[in-house]
Amino acid sequence: MVDVSGKPPTLREALAAGEISMSAPAFEAVRAGALAKGDVAAVARLAGIGAAKRTADLIPLCHPVPLDHVAVAIRFQERRRVVGIEATARTRWSTGVEMEALVAVSAALLTIYDMAKSIDRGMSIDAIRLLRKSGGRSGAYRRGRRQRRRGLRGTKAPR
8 A cells, every 4th residue: 555644634525427328228217216126326326325435445455534425426318328427525534535436436337237237238337437536735636627747757667
């Protein structure tokens, strides 16, 4: 793990997103909450929140982070038959919460797949990405904005 003991705790927040596309029958069943396993949106939200809290158990070398807030939002895009997920994670700590937000999105999407696979095994999970983050030494990041390039000078490639 990276040593973060010298970094001061600061407010840090991350927003990640992803989506799952599916057939029309699966989309309607998910949106209506009419699947045998129950209310897909509610279960996916809970799965995302729970996964964010367990990120360090899932991702090697990831620090356990005391989360102050995790939210998972679900949006239905009827025209594209896509369910979009956005997850926000927030803490006051010495390391960021990008991984927690990304894991929350991933778990929520996988939960939707699991709950709807009886209707459509051809669903596609796509575009899991960090949209923005704030706090910490590296400062703010917003997807789509031109970022200052950080070189790799002084680093050695792993052997």
